[in-house]
Amino acid sequence: MKKLISTTLEKERWDPKDKDKQRAWCKEISERVKGRMLEIQPKGFKFIVTTIINENLGQGGRADMASHWEDCDTVAQEMWANVGRASHAVQR
Numbered sequence: 592m593k594k595l596i597s598t599t600l601e602k603e604r605w606d607p608k609d610k611d612k613q614r615a616w617c618k619e620i621s622e623r624v625k626g627r628m629l630e631i632q633p634k635g636f637k638f639i640v641t642t643i644i645n646e647n648l649g650q651g652g653r654a655d656m657a658s659h660w661e662d663c664d665t666v667a668q669e670m671w672a673n674v675g676r677a678s679h680a681v682q683r
Contacts, residue, residue: 592669595623607646617642647672
């Protein structure tokens with residue numbers, strides 16, 4: 592997930608007014624993470640990917656998700672940050 596997030600956001604510029612671009616980043620990251628998970632394990636699992644991107648103004652923040660329907664369910668998450676923005680992707 593770290594590599595997918597980095598390659599999507601590393602050259603982008605943050606504009607707090609451009610909500611469409613922020614939605615597009617979240618959608619792209621989520622689709623790429625889910626696509627990669629389907630390459631690794633194409634059958635027998637359902638994947639839920641949630642991506643949140645916030646402007647980094649020095650404040651604290653955290654996002655978590657845990658939905659366990661079976662004992663073997665797991666959650667993976669990745670936090671990516673640079674000077675101007677932070678992204679949090681959660682894959683279940």
